[in-house]
Amino acid sequence: TLVRLGGGNLKALVVLLVMGLSASMTLRGVTAVARDASVDRWVLTLPKAQDVASLTGWPWIGLAVALALAAWALGLRGERRRIAWGAVVGLVVAGTWALTSRLAFVAEHPHTLEPAYLGTVSNRPEALSFVAPMAQTLEWLQFFSDRSRVLQLGIVTVLGVVLGAAAMALWRREFRWEGFRRTDDLVFHLVGAVLMGVGGVTALGCTVGQGLSGVSTLSLGSFIAVAGIVAGAVIGLRVQMAWVNR
Structure with a gap:
């Protein structure tokens, strides 16, 4: 959705605004109360x-799984380009883990005098994620004059994807404005945005936060x-297909 926004898709802007608002509400708002009183009680x-390596006692299981998947992927015909870009995304995720766990770590923060991971919301190593960072980006834009609000990894990632996609779309001459043409299209986008905002926060990540960053740690919760x-x-x-068939 961020990439589509960079290409001039106004539908993506609506989705991101609604998703960011829903995520913010689920972090600290109305739906946060419902989340705390329901699913957060199931522990x-x-x-x-919770990583598979610790649970099984096999420290090299991650490497074994990675090699097995790489061998399977390389055997696919006509998918080399996608595999290459997939490897790039994987390296970005691994690089982000390294950045926040190594370079961003300070043994003594100048303000708190305690160990800290700079540029992260959780004060722990972080990697790519986009649902909660959308809420953080909206808050940063709203309270920009508040000097206590600083750029975090998630905010920079959101802005970077949009600007990078826009630059690529302009360079390839593929940038074009696009909006809603049908009411049902608008409804599907709004419902999906709300589900993404609430679900992404409740599940502690989306297809990127859990599907890439979380699975890269072999987290059982991410699987x-x-x-x-x-x-x-x-x-x-299936719901959309049933709707179209009607």
Whole structure:
């Protein structure tokens, strides 16, 4: 959606605004109360960290899975370009983990005199994510004059994707304005934006935050979230097809 906005798609702007508002409400607003009183109460305490390597006791399982997937992907015909770009995205995720866990770490913050990870909201290592950062971007734009509001990793990522997509669209002469033409199209986009905002915060990430950044740590919770994302996509597509057939 951010890439589409960079290409001049006004539908993407509406989606991002509604998604950011819904995410903000789910972080600290009306739906945050419902989230805290419902799904946040369902907690499973594990004996160890939730990554598969810790749970199984196999420290090299990540490397084994990566090599197996790479061998399978390289065997696909006609997909080399997508595989190459997928590898680039994976390297960006790994690089972001390295950036926030190594270069952004300070043993003594000048204000708090405590260890800190600069440029992160959670004060922990972070990687790419887009739902909660959309809410943070809207808040940063609204309270820009408040000097306590500083740029964070998520905000910079959101702005960078939009500006990068716009630059690429202009360079390739593919930039064009596009808006809504049908009421049902608007309704689908608005409903989807709300579901993304609420669901992305509730699941602690979206297809990027959980599907890429989370799975890259072999987090059990991320695999569960991805399974839910796939199931939701299948249901959403079937609902849309039924709507079109009507």
